[in-house]
Amino acid sequence: MTDKPSQSDQWLDDIFSTLEQSLDNFSPRLEPRIVGRISYVGKGIARVRGLAGVQGEELLSFPGNALGLAFNINVREIGVVMLDDYDHLGAGDEVHRTGRVLDVPVGEELIGRVVDPSGRVRDSKGPLRFRERRAVERPAPEIMDRAPVTVPLMTGLKAIDALIPIGRGQRELILGDRQTGKTAIAIDTIINQKGKGVLCVYCAIGQRASSVARVIADLEQRGAMDYTTVVTVEGDDAPGLRFIAPYAATTMAEYFMEQGEDVLVVYDDLTHHARSYRELSLLLRRPPGREAFPGDIFYIHSRLLERSTHLRDELGGGSLTALPIIETEAQNISAYIPTNLISITDGQIYLSPGLFRKGVLPPIDIGMSVSRVGGKTQFPAYRAVAGDLRLTYSQFEELEAFSRFGTRLDEDTRKTLERGKRIRSVLKQPQYAPLPAAEQIIVLLAVNEGIFDSVPDDKLMEAETLIRDGLQHILKIADKIENGEKLTDEDLATLRQTASEAIADLVIDSENHSEAE
Numbered sequence: 001m002t003d004k005p006s007q008s009d010q011w012l013d014d015i016f017s018t019l020e021q022s023l024d025n026f027s028p029r030l031e032p033r034i035v036g037r038i039s040y041v042g043k044g045i046a047r048v049r050g051l052a053g054v055q056g057e058e059l060l061s062f063p064g065n066a067l068g069l070a071f072n073i074n075v076r077e078i079g080v081v082m083l084d085d086y087d088h089l090g091a092g093d094e095v096h097r098t099g100r101v102l103d104v105p106v107g108e109e110l111i112g113r114v115v116d117p118s119g120r121v122r123d124s125k126g127p128l129r130f131r132e133r134r135a136v137e138r139p140a141p142e143i144m145d146r147a148p149v150t151v152p153l154m155t156g157l158k159a160i161d162a163l164i165p166i167g168r169g170q171r172e173l174i175l176g177d178r179q180t181g182k183t184a185i186a187i188d189t190i191i192n193q194k195g196k197g198v199l200c201v202y203c204a205i206g207q208r209a210s211s212v213a214r215v216i217a218d219l220e221q222r223g224a225m226d227y228t229t230v231v232t233v234e235g236d237d238a239p240g241l242r243f244i245a246p247y248a249a250t251t252m253a254e255y256f257m258e259q260g261e262d263v264l265v266v267y268d269d270l271t272h273h274a275r276s277y278r279e280l281s282l283l284l285r286r287p288p289g290r291e292a293f294p295g296d297i298f299y300i301h302s303r304l305l306e307r308s309t310h311l312r313d314e315l316g317g318g319s320l321t322a323l324p325i326i327e328t329e330a331q332n333i334s335a336y337i338p339t340n341l342i343s344i345t346d347g348q349i350y351l352s353p354g355l356f357r358k359g360v361l362p363p364i365d366i367g368m369s370v371s372r373v374g375g376k377t378q379f380p381a382y383r384a385v386a387g388d389l390r391l392t393y394s395q396f397e398e399l400e401a402f403s404r405f406g407t408r409l410d411e412d413t414r415k416t417l418e419r420g421k422r423i424r425s426v427l428k429q430p431q432y433a434p435l436p437a438a439e440q441i442i443v444l445l446a447v448n449e450g451i452f453d454s455v456p457d458d459k460l461m462e463a464e465t466l467i468r469d470g471l472q473h474i475l476k477i478a479d480k481i482e483n484g485e486k487l488t489d490e491d492l493a494t495l496r497q498t499a500s501e502a503i504a505d506l507v508i509d510s511e512n513h514s515e516a517e
Contacts (some may be wrong), residue, residue, distance in 0.1 A: 013122040036095040038062075038076060044239040045283045046080045048095045052080055057137060059098040064088050067118075068095075068242060069102055074282050079284040081240035083118060101137065104248045105130035106255035111199065114216060114230040117241050117402045124231060134255065136247045138228045140306035147312045152377040152484075153264065153321050156192030156434020157185065159364045159427045162386040162444055163393075164349055165303040165374030168198070168262050168312030169319040172371060173341050175326040176334060176351030181362050184431050185349065187215060189323065191224050192434035193264060198321075199256050200228040201265045203249035206235050206242050206272030222432065242276035250307050253320055260316035265308070269325035270301060274337050291336045298340050305344050333368075347371040361428055366393055380486040389423065389448045396420020415453075422452045425460045438478035439468045445492070446499035454507050463503045470502035 031212055036051025046068060048060065056339050060068045060080055066089065072079025072280070080095075083102075105119040109130050114123040117136075123126050149167035166172045174182050190200045202219075204212045212232050219225045231249040233241045246267050253263040267273070274297060276393070281294040289295045301324075308322035331353060333342070342348055347370045355363035403409060426447045429435070441463050446452055455463045472477050477491050487495075 003308055005435065034097065036078070038091050038093045038095060040091060040326070041086060042090050042283055044082055044086075045071075046082060046086065046089065049076065051078055051097065054097060055118045059100055059102055060392070061096045061098050062086070062089055063093050067098075069244070071280070073288070074258065075182065081243065081284075082238050082281055083240045083244070084238070086238070093148075099324060101135050102244060103133040103135050104133050104251055106134050106252050109228060110229045110252055111227060112225050112229070114232060116237075117233055117245040117461060118229060121249075132255075134251050136244055138251060138254065138307070140303065141309050141311060145312055145315055146309045146356050147317070148376075149310050149319075149373050150165045150189060150377055151244040151262075152191055152374065153198070153262075153377060154188075154196065154434075154437060155185070155189040156436075157188060157362060157429055157466055158435065158440045158444060159362060159366065160185070160349065161378075161437065161440055162382055163366055163380065163390050164347065164364070164369045164371045166321065166323075166347075166371060167374045167377035168308075168321050169308065170347070170371070170373045170377075171305050171308050171322040171324065171345040172374075173324055173326060173345040173348040174351070175328055175333060175338055175341070175348055176363075177328055177353050178351055180351040180356050181431075182327070183215065183268055185351075185362055186268060186323050186325065187218060188434050190219065190228060190264065190266065191432060194223060195274075198227070198262045198264055199253075200224070202228060202251050202419045203246055203265065203267050204230070204232040205245045205267065205269060206233065206276065207268065210212060211420065218432065232359055239276045239279050243280060246270070246273055247305055248356050250304060250320075254307065257318035257320045260315060260318045262319045262321070264323065267322065267324040269327055270341065271325075271327040271337060274301070283416055291501060297337070298344075299473075299505075301341060302344050323359060346373045359428075360424060361430070364427075364493065365389065367397060379437060379484045381437070381481045384487060384492065385441060385444045385448055392416070392448065393420060393423050396423065409424045418453065419447075421457070422455075422460065423447050425457070426464060436469075436478075436482065438471055438481040441481050442471055442495050442499055443467055445495050449496055449499075449501070451496070451499050454499065455503060459506060463506055466502040466506060467499045470498045474498055 020144060034052055036048045036140045038046055039049045040047040054070050055071060056070060056073055058070045060070055062068055066084040066086060068080035068082045070078055092488045106127060107130050113121060113125060113128060114140065116122055134301045149169040151168045155161055176182055176184055190202065193200055216230055219228055229252060231245060233245045249265055253265045256263045277297065277300055278293050282288060286294045305322055305324065308320045310319040311317060324341060326338050328338055350365045350368040351363050352365040355365065395416055399413060403417060427442055446467055452460065452463060474494055477494060480487065
């Protein structure tokens, strides 16, 4: 009597039977493939020969699953920018076409994640699950698809929101010497978007890993990573990754813009981006021009920033606001790259090392900063206050320069100087402390109306806090400011009275203290 086969044996027999049928039905099909070979490998680049039909910016496959971007298309050879580790490559290795351009994952899954320009995760939150990929290089929206910039992008910084306003869909350049607080302004702007319906993309190009980690930790601590995507490429990554980083970040942001969302993109910074492109161009033997940059250095930034816009309502009404950052050397804003970016963008925020050394933070030079669009988007309450404020502050800066010569000053000039010093003190703001529009308005109105004039210098910060706290008694007016409604003369009078009453006790105590001395 024979034993019946077990279920496991029967299962194995079924598998083997299926495999045999598959092998019987299999017929190999030969396809011709064009294979190139590496003729040279250098720092971040390679030259390939024998690969006919390659298109510009096509992805090429190298041994070890390494990818490269076809950059120079010449008759004899192709200049390739490496996007992956290339230490294992050598002359004679095979190269294949992929038939596709460089693309990155897009979608809701990217929110709150840290990725590199090719979409690989750089955080500890597990693999990235996405549904769609889009090309890194995409054409900018047509002129007829764009709508005027009408909605403000609030940064939470008094000096910017009142004097250099930014609108959703604008491109505002932040420039200054190193270590003057350029990134701090961008991070404060991202933190201030909490609850305002603006998604953010922070693109770190060639920054130190410790600096990027600190930025991510700050965003996490303040809840900003809930609506932010971080695209990071470090200084020791391939130059090709540094070059494609801002385009990849823009593609990720454009997905949300086309869904009707408002998006903010920070490029930190485009100085490293331009230097990476110069490095690649020189390695690929492109003709150098001014400051050894290639002739199309202007085009690489213009085609990037032109993708920032406000779309018409028929196309969803989304917006993409760009805050590119540029590092200057010895306050030279007339250098090649800064002048290029100034001509492309819709205004600039200049950070002065002199103000930074004086402790004026953020060290924004109001005279050299401008917004060519934002004034049209500003809340009416700001326009009622900021016009006189900017004029008074400009007069103060001019008079301050002359007063250093020790000339005798008349009473009106001394009052202008004292008012200007208080405006400068009020415009100071610590990092990670963005303010709502209503609190900014009542403080700026108070300093512009002279309510701070009787407050001693060492009590200005305390007086500002008391005035901001006074808004709790006039929440109706505060709501009107936040909703962008125009303030009546009665509302302005109420704000003045509230500010005066808030610091009345402080002024009396200061006067009594002065009499006692």
